[in-house]
Amino acid sequence: MQEIVLYTYDWVPEPPRGFVRDLRLRWALEEAGLPYRVASVSFKERGPDHIAHQPFGQVPWLTDGELSVFESGAMLLHVAEKSEALMPTDLKGRSEVREWLFAALASVEAATQPWSILKFSGLDGDTKEWAFFDNFVDLRLKRMEAVLSDHDWLVANRFTSADILMADVIRLMDRFGKLADYPACKAYVDRATARPAFIKAHADQLSHFAAAD
């Protein structure tokens, strides 16, 4: 089997540590027990070699032999294709994993990302704009609360790569206490992040960035 190489920044400032999206892939690769190594690219200088792999100059991306894949959702699908630990083998289960992967990005992260950018920037004051984005997140969390009230995991009563992505997206809301009114979402995040693969992925990311301080 070819070695998977996962690319992330060499260093990032303190606030995003533990939340940089390479974590999604570290977590998936740990769950699947697939061999991989992590390589660094400069956070400060994003040169043409970087842009050739990730057109927005962001991280993560991965290489698998000659193949280079960017976008965390596409990368998760790529890795999930390699392991039943991340995706069931039947048509329905596979389709549902894809649905929830897209839902995590296009429906939930589409709301949580602008919210978290405003929050990180201190723009969460008493403004119409903040109320709009806060309400947008509440709309999505209310629906996820209903889904997770009677499901431990999103697909086929078992953990899949869809849970890696959804839990990682919702986890950022927990950081700011936004899950206080959403007990099923909070329990889901706690359940997912108690998994040994998450704990290792998270600790590995923290030490990777700390090593460059």
Ligand SMILES: N[C@@H](CCC(=O)N[C@@H](CS)C(=O)NCC(=O)O)C(=O)O
């Ligand atoms: N949609 C992309 C988003 C990637 C992304 O936002 N990466 C962040 C780190 S988690 C980044 O590189 N930020 C620096 C920047 O945007 O310049 C994905 O899911 O892979």
